[in-house]
Amino acid sequence: MIVLGIESTAHTFGVGLVTDEPEVKILANVRDTYVPPKGGMKPGDLARHHAEVAAEVTRTALERAEVSIRNIDSVAVALGPGMGPALRVGAVVARGLALKYGKPLVPVNHGVAHIEIGMFATKSRDPLILYLSGGNTIIATYYEGRYRVFGETLDIALGNMMDAFVREIGLAPPYVRNGMHVIDICAEGGKNLLDLPYVVKGNDMSFSGLLTAALRLKDKVNIHDLCYSVREYAFDMLLEATERALALTGKKEILVVGGVAASVSLRGKLEALAKDRGVELKVVPPEYAGDNGAMIAYTGLLAYKSGQKVDPEKAMVRPRWRIDQVEIGWR
Secondary structure: OEEEEEEOOOOEEEEEEEEOOOOOEEEEEEEEEOOOOOOOOOHHHHHHHHHHHHHHHHHHHHHHHOOOHHHOOEEEEEEEOOOHHHHHHHHHHHHHHHHHHOOOEEEEEHHHHHHHHHHHHHOOOOOEEEEEOOOOEEEEEEEOOEEEEEEEEOOOOHHHHHHHHHHHOOOOOOOEEOOEEHHHHHHOOOOOOOOOOOOEEOOEEOOHHHHHHHHHOOOOOOHHHHHHHHHHHHHHHHHHHHHHHHHHHOOOEEEEEOHHHHOHHHHHHHHHHHHHHOOEEEEOOHHHHOOOHHHHHHHHHHHHHOOOOEOHHHOOOOOOOOHHHOOOOOO
16 A cells, blocks of 8 residues: 655645555655745745645655556545645645545644654654644643643744744744754853743643743843753753653653654753653654654555545645544554
8 A cells, every 4th residue: 555645734845655565664755845034934935835846746756756646545634733824735735636536535633643653763662752843842642542632832832932032033044954953053152041931830831931031131141041041941841741741651661753853952851861760762763853744644554544534525624633633543
């Protein structure tokens, strides 16, 4: 079986192809990411970008996989969560391919796809999951047919907070340079930990107060100390909530997925936590950390084999589709 997956939830339009014959293998993973010339991402700009690159990205993915569109078995598409205009481009492309070539259409939750590609790539079995991306900060685990959320951000996500911070102090875009987030590069010169808000409520975290307080200090303190402090406060808030969730669930693995999983400094903190708690840390490989089509194709393969599909006419986008609303029929 061969599944083509389409990702378009935010800044990336990606297409991946996955097969399970004779074993699961990623055949292609092609993407094109929009980087705004200044400021943040505007939904309309994302939709325009995705519409412009969709045909070429799809064609390139099929060529790299050496597969004809007529020979795939189904089309999978991320229908949410994400930005509505961006999501709709992927949905239109997926619906068109499914209808034109008579292929089943499989709906995929973007967050579940991040988790599933992480499980596949790291061979995790039953982990505590840290799903950390631009738009999501979630601590979860699988239980009785669904991914259950133990903690999450109460306002903005960790990735969005860091992006907004470096943008507002004039360091970005781009937000990543030489494989490192700009906040990590800036923080390398920091030594002093400043007094900033630290908000953890049970297993939930709040990053908006940290961002606001940091921006008020941007012209009053050493910029490297400020970057260092923002990063340390944010990551330590996450670690406190993670350790509490480990104690509650008794899990022996921590799986980190999503774009923020690529942070070297966060990984160092998590390694120390894992050693202290006697658990194994597994981090999704960089090529699958950010948004990509392969994760949609792989999750689509799992979903299709468990009987999940949708009529193209009913494949509507769901910008606020939570991971704990998805029935995981393949576990």
